[in-house]
Amino acid sequence: MANIFEVPQPGNDLLEKADQVRLASLEISQTENLHRIRALNLMSDYLEKNTKEILEANNEDYKRAEKKGISKALLSRLKLSKEKLKSGIEGIRKVGGLSDPVNQIQVKRELSKGLVLERKSVPIGVIGVIFESRPDAVMQISSLAIRSGNGVILKGGSEANLTNIALVNALQNGLDEAGLDKNAICLLTSRKDSMAMLNLEKYINLIIPRGSNELVKFIQENTKIPVLGHADGICHLFIDNEANLEMALSVALDSKIQYPAACNSIETLLLHKDIAQVFLENAIPIFNSNDVKLIGDKRAVELGVQFEANFEDWQTEYLDLILSIKVVDNLNEAITHIQKFSSKHTDGIITENPVTANKFMNVIDSAGVFHNCSTRFADGFRYGFGAEVGISTQTLPPRGPVGLEGLVTYKYFLKGDGNIVNDFSSGKASFTHKDL
Amino acid sequence: MANIFEVPQPGNDLLEKADQVRLASLEISQTENLHRIRALNLMSDYLEKNTKEILEANNEDYKRAEKKGISKALLSRLKLSKEKLKSGIEGIRKVGGLSDPVNQIQVKRELSKGLVLERKSVPIGVIGVIFESRPDAVMQISSLAIRSGNGVILKGGSEANLTNIALVNALQNGLDEAGLDKNAICLLTSRKDSMAMLNLEKYINLIIPRGSNELVKFIQENTKIPVLGHADGICHLFIDNEANLEMALSVALDSKIQYPAACNSIETLLLHKDIAQVFLENAIPIFNSNDVKLIGDKRAVELGVQFEANFEDWQTEYLDLILSIKVVDNLNEAITHIQKFSSKHTDGIITENPVTANKFMNVIDSAGVFHNCSTRFADGFRYGFGAEVGISTQTLPPRGPVGLEGLVTYKYFLKGDGNIVNDFSSGKASFTHKDL
Numbered sequence: 001m002a003n004i005f006e007v008p009q010p011g012n013d014l015l016e017k018a019d020q021v022r023l024a025s026l027e028i029s030q031t032e033n034l035h036r037i038r039a040l041n042l043m044s045d046y047l048e049k050n051t052k053e054i055l056e057a058n059n060e061d062y063k064r065a066e067k068k069g070i071s072k073a074l075l076s077r078l079k080l081s082k083e084k085l086k087s088g089i090e091g092i093r094k095v096g097g098l099s100d101p102v103n104q105i106q107v108k109r110e111l112s113k114g115l116v117l118e119r120k121s122v123p124i125g126v127i128g129v130i131f132e133s134r135p136d137a138v139m140q141i142s143s144l145a146i147r148s149g150n151g152v153i154l155k156g157g158s159e160a161n162l163t164n165i166a167l168v169n170a171l172q173n174g175l176d177e178a179g180l181d182k183n184a185i186c187l188l189t190s191r192k193d194s195m196a197m198l199n200l201e202k203y204i205n206l207i208i209p210r211g212s213n214e215l216v217k218f219i220q221e222n223t224k225i226p227v228l229g230h231a232d233g234i235c236h237l238f239i240d241n242e243a244n245l246e247m248a249l250s251v252a253l254d255s256k257i258q259y260p261a262a263c264n265s266i267e268t269l270l271l272h273k274d275i276a277q278v279f280l281e282n283a284i285p286i287f288n289s290n291d292v293k294l295i296g297d298k299r300a301v302e303l304g305v306q307f308e309a310n311f312e313d314w315q316t317e318y319l320d321l322i323l324s325i326k327v328v329d330n331l332n333e334a335i336t337h338i339q340k341f342s343s344k345h346t347d348g349i350i351t352e353n354p355v356t357a358n359k360f361m362n363v364i365d366s367a368g369v370f371h372n373c374s375t376r377f378a379d380g381f382r383y384g385f386g387a388e389v390g391i392s393t394q395t396l397p398p399r400g401p402v403g404l405e406g407l408v409t410y411k412y413f414l415k416g417d418g419n420i421v422n423d424f425s426s427g428k429a430s431f432t433h434k435d436l
Numbered sequence: 437m438a439n440i441f442e443v444p445q446p447g448n449d450l451l452e453k454a455d456q457v458r459l460a461s462l463e464i465s466q467t468e469n470l471h472r473i474r475a476l477n478l479m480s481d482y483l484e485k486n487t488k489e490i491l492e493a494n495n496e497d498y499k500r501a502e503k504k505g506i507s508k509a510l511l512s513r514l515k516l517s518k519e520k521l522k523s524g525i526e527g528i529r530k531v532g533g534l535s536d537p538v539n540q541i542q543v544k545r546e547l548s549k550g551l552v553l554e555r556k557s558v559p560i561g562v563i564g565v566i567f568e569s570r571p572d573a574v575m576q577i578s579s580l581a582i583r584s585g586n587g588v589i590l591k592g593g594s595e596a597n598l599t600n601i602a603l604v605n606a607l608q609n610g611l612d613e614a615g616l617d618k619n620a621i622c623l624l625t626s627r628k629d630s631m632a633m634l635n636l637e638k639y640i641n642l643i644i645p646r647g648s649n650e651l652v653k654f655i656q657e658n659t660k661i662p663v664l665g666h667a668d669g670i671c672h673l674f675i676d677n678e679a680n681l682e683m684a685l686s687v688a689l690d691s692k693i694q695y696p697a698a699c700n701s702i703e704t705l706l707l708h709k710d711i712a713q714v715f716l717e718n719a720i721p722i723f724n725s726n727d728v729k730l731i732g733d734k735r736a737v738e739l740g741v742q743f744e745a746n747f748e749d750w751q752t753e754y755l756d757l758i759l760s761i762k763v764v765d766n767l768n769e770a771i772t773h774i775q776k777f778s779s780k781h782t783d784g785i786i787t788e789n790p791v792t793a794n795k796f797m798n799v800i801d802s803a804g805v806f807h808n809c810s811t812r813f814a815d816g817f818r819y820g821f822g823a824e825v826g827i828s829t830q831t832l833p834p835r836g837p838v839g840l841e842g843l844v845t846y847k848y849f850l851k852g853d854g855n856i857v858n859d860f861s862s863g864k865a866s867f868t869h870k871d872l
Contacts, residue, residue, distance in 0.1 A: 030798055109820055115809060117819060124831055125801065205831045226832050247854035254856035361849055362466055365561065373551060373852030382857075383553060383848070384545055384869035395560055395641045396662050397833065400848045412819070412836045413797055416809030418683035420690035421818075433820035 007222050010196040017186055018153065018203035021126050024181035025151030029123045033100040035178065040096040040143055043174030044089045047139070050170040054085060057166040058135065065159045077134045078160055088139040095143040098386045101404040102149045110434045112424070114417040121408045123149035124205045128197050130155045130219060131210035135163040141208065142171050142185050144387055148407035151184045153204060155197060161189050198223035206407075208390050213317065228406055230393035232317045232343040233263030235375045238334040238360065240351035241274035247372065248350040249283050254374040255348070257290050261319045263391060264346050264368075264378040268314060268324045270334045276327045277303050292321045299327035314341045331356055335363055342366055344393045346378040346400075367393055367400035443658050446632040453622055454589065454639035457562050460617035461587030465559040469536040471614065476532040476579055479610030483525045483575065486606040490521060493602040494571065501595045513569040514596055524575040531579040534822045537840040538585045546870040548860070550853040557844045559585035560641045564633050566591045566655060567646035571599040577644065578607050578621050580823055584843035587620045589640060591633060597625050634659035642843075644826050649753065664842055666829035668753045668779040669699030671811045674770040674796065676787035677710035683808060684711075684786040685719050690810040691784070693726050697755045699827060700782050700804075700814040704750060704760045706770045712763045713739050728757045735763035750777045767792055771799055778802055780829045782814040782836075803829055803836035 010018070028036070047054065058080040065078055107119035127145050129152060131137040138154060145152035156164045164187055172182035188197065197204060201224045209216045209229045217231040237255055239248045255266040271279055280303045287294055295313055296305030305325055313324045314337070328334045338347050348370035349360040361369040368378045378401060380388025385403030392399050398406045423429035446454070464472070483490065494516040501514055543555035563581050565588060567573040574590060581588035592600045600623055608618035624633065633640060637660045645652045645665045653667040673691055675684045691702040707715055716739045723730055731749055732741030741761055749760045750773070764770045774783050784806035785796040797805040804814045814837060816824025821839030828835050834842045859865035 026799065111813065111818060111820060115813070226830075244854070250856055251854060254858050258857050258861075357851075363462065366847070368848045368850060371849075371851045373850055373855040374857050376857035377547065377551070377850055377852075377855070378848075382547060382860075382867065384547060384867070394662075396845050399845055409832050409835055411802070412804045412814075414804060414806045414809055414813055415793075416807065416813075418680070418687060419809040419813070420686055421694050421810050421812035422690050424818075425694075431818065431820070 007195045007198050010199055014193045014196055018200050020183040021151040021153055021186045022203050024184035025126050027181050028184050029149045036147060037096045039146055039175055039178035039180055040092055042177045043171045044092045046170040046173040047089045054166040057162040061160050061162045070159060080135050080163055084136060088136045092139055092143040095147050095387060098404060101408045106410055108436045110432050110436055112429055112431050115419045116415050118413040119410050120413060122411050124407055124409050126151040126204050128153045128204040128207045132157045135160045135167060137210050138164055138167045144389055144407060148404055150407055153186045153197060155188045155194060201225050228390045228392055230391055233345040234317050234341060234343040235264060235266045235345050236268045236270060236338050236342060236347045237266045238270040238349045239272060239279060240349060240356055241272040242353040243350040244352055245279055251350055251374050255376055256292060256323050258376050260321050264375050266375050267318055270337060271327050273327050273329055280304055292323055294323055294325055296325040297327060300325040338364055346370060346375045348375050443631045443634050446635055450629045450632055454636050456619040457587040457589055457622045458639050460620035461562050463617050464620050465585045472583055473532045475582055475611055475614035475616055476528055478613045479607045480525045480528045482606040482609040490602040493598040497596050497598045506595060510569055516571050516599055520572055524572045528575055528579040531583045531823060534840060537844045542846055544872045546868050546872055548865055548867050551855045552851050554849040555846050556849060558847050560843055560845050562587040562640050564589045564640040564643045568593045569596055571596045571603060573646050574600050574603045580825055580843060584840055586843055589622045589633060591624045591630055637661045664826045664828055666827055669781040670753050670777060670779040671700060671702045671781050672704045672706060672774050672778060672783045673702045674706040674785045675708060675715060676785060676792055677708040678789040679786040680788055681715055687786055687810050691812055692728060692759050694812050696757050700811050702811050703754055706773060707763050709763050709765055716740055728759055730759055730761055732761040733763060736761040774800055782806060782811045784811050
């Protein structure tokens with residue numbers, strides 16, 4: 001993967017491609033809702049029609065990757081089964097069913113007689129997507145981009161090149177049949193283009209990275225293009241002394257073991273000292289029987305946790321069946337710990353005391369603050385967004401799980417009948433500021 | 437000003453100050469609306485009480501700056517007259533009258549039985565403001581930051597140091613009397629701290645630069661902190677062949693001469709070839725009599741424009757009574773020119789043809805697209821926001837003139853009664869996604 005971590009200047013080929021996507025994105029930005037839905041349906045149709053070629057291409061990618069000795073985890077992500085493809089196609093049709101994110105009127109206001117301001121949602125322009133292995137990302141991201149009237153430049157892992165080419169080929173056929181410029185979906189496959197797209201700030205309006213923390217961090221630090229995503233997901237759960245301990249254990253287990261590789265799984269459990277002993281007495285055997293390795297601070301180890309934590313543990317996203325446990329004196333110590341180590345993704349509290357819960361939720365500055373439920377709910381689909389383009393841990397919006405709204409922006413349309421500012425200085429005209 | 441363009445690492449003093457502001461911002465982020473309004477009123481009271489000291493400090497700054505031979509323009513911005521101070525104080529009270537930007541519920545949704553999601557607006561945290569000369573910025577920005585529950589770190593031009601110290605002193609007294617940590621407003625005056633705040637990404641959540649294009653560009657390129665603002669404001673006005681030419685001239689004049697130093701003034705006028713001659717016959721004498729220097733492309737010069745434009749002119753923000761004029765064959769040529777040279781601030785069209793107007797407004801990718809009105813309306817107050825924290829020319833939100841909403845973000849609050857994700861995989865629970 002070392003080769004991925006270079007940012008060369010884009011060559012003329014790439015600049016030309018990027019300009020084609022830009023032009024195609026201008027076209028698609030002007031399309032009606034039904035036109036875009038039709039394009040999605042045709043994209044699905046072509047994927048269905050081309051199922052055989054796509055699966056064969058994936059088979060070939062898989063064989064080559066196997067020969068190269070690629071890791072099992074990567075191989076399993078690379079594999080596109082018939083079912084996975086089918087569910088990807090189904091996913092595209094579902095995206096068609098989401099309500100139109102474009103042309104939504106957010107503000108409509110008469111500024112003065114004959115002068116009307118509208119703020120409407122518009123596509124962002126061109127989305128750049130950098131992802132590793134998983135070819136399903138091609139279908140998902142392309143459909144979200146087209147749904148929202150954007151162009152998209154895709155750069156996948158080279159081990160999935162043949163699959164990605166076959167997928168994009170089908171998607172482009174769909175666009176073409178819908179009467180749209182097929183360049184709205186562009187796949188980069190050449191090694192030298194790989195990271196050069198990070199320098200395409202004149203062509204790409206948003207980068208969405210899908211991959212390892214390392215990849216995301218690298219991208220964030222090496223581009224002037226806004227990046228939607230997050231590197232670490234270091235989530236905490238604090239069990240207060242006024243917690244329902246049965247609920248606490250159930251939520252802690254779910255938050256850790258339901259899908260440990262997810263970014264919304266917890267890495268650290270904070271236990272109020274008054275309940276630490278009785279909680280751990282019950283919890284340790286259950287975590288053990290679920291193969292969770294427990295690592296604790298000194299007090300937790302005294303209460304039976306097997307391994308002792310070092311400083312590094314509190315800032316590590318294990319993405320695995322490993323959980324660090326710290327005993328704290330009170331709510332404030334829990335808050336201080338979280339403020340220091342949280343990656344601002346999602347942090348939760350278990351307590352029956354609503355005052356304690358509110359204090360925790362108000363003071364913790366994370367995208368999600370949860371009370372008496374699993375951190376695993378932090379997800380665009382579970383939030384009811386119908387789609388998720390990424391989860392952002394930055395402070396400014398969009399924050400947390402981001403749905404289609406992350407692929408649109410807005411612009412101000414002002415229509416007048418010759419209005420000039422000087423008339424307002426001279427008193428000839430005045431502002432009404434009446435919402436319509 | 438050369439000294440301002442260095443970005444040293446923050447020293448311990450600065451880190452300590454920044455941490456004090458962070459703590460104070462946490463406190464103020466938890467306050468009720470009325471508490472923040474009271475703080476604003478007390479801040480105004482103290483400014484009133486301290487009027488004499490403030491004006492004396494400003495007098496001293498002015499005298500020192502004069503001695504140093506500072507430019508007249510800078511001197512006039514530095515000057516804080518009794519009236520300017522009074523209107524600044526009035527401004528703070530008005531900010532108190534704006535509706536609370538914090539704790540606004542944006543989403544309220546039952547995800548499943550007993551599991552309720554809320555998305556609420558919350559303060560951003562700490563705002564960093566870097567401004568030149570104008571001491572009125574201290575009052576304006578501080579009051580907006582406190583109104584929205586944020587802390588603020590101010591760095592003004594050193595020539596206004598005494599004034600700024602006197603102003604911040606009064607503002608802090610107001611905070612203090614309101615029972616708030618006065619560190620929520622912090623002024624940096626030492627030369628070595630000046631630009632080091634650009635490296636305070638762990639403490640500052642947003643930078644708002646107020647100053648020259650050069651300063652803004654430098655800040656944008658030298659900090660990892662998000663920057664709200666814009667460097668250039670290269671705005672265009674296109675006069676279509678179907679324009680009402682009387683209206684066109686009136687709007688063009690207003691867009692250029694009403695306040696030429698403003699970012700929303702036009703720099704370039706594009707004329708459809710069919711109306712160029714008759715328009716210029718009327719326009720040239722009027723622009724001349726308003727001391728506007730006209731610079732044109734070849735065709736415009738042939739039609740009487742005095743000076744010939746070079747490539748540089750199309751990408752220059754004159755901020756002065758200078759206007760470049762280009763004759764274009766049609767709408768598309770106008771659009772292409774704007775796409776190439778616009779700084780994406782505000783671009784307008786004058787036409788009686790609504791189809792032409794809509795095409796222009798849809799295709800031009802600028803924060804503001806205007807039809808039959810002056811570009812000078814691109815302004816937070818004129819849009820009815822009650823306040824303006826900056827104008828953003830980036831594609832992603834916030835875009836265009838930004839009111840108080842630019843100083844808040846949001847966070848997701850999820851409250852359950854022990855809900856776990858595993859129950860949804862197992863079929864024991866299901867999502868309702870019911871908006872409440």
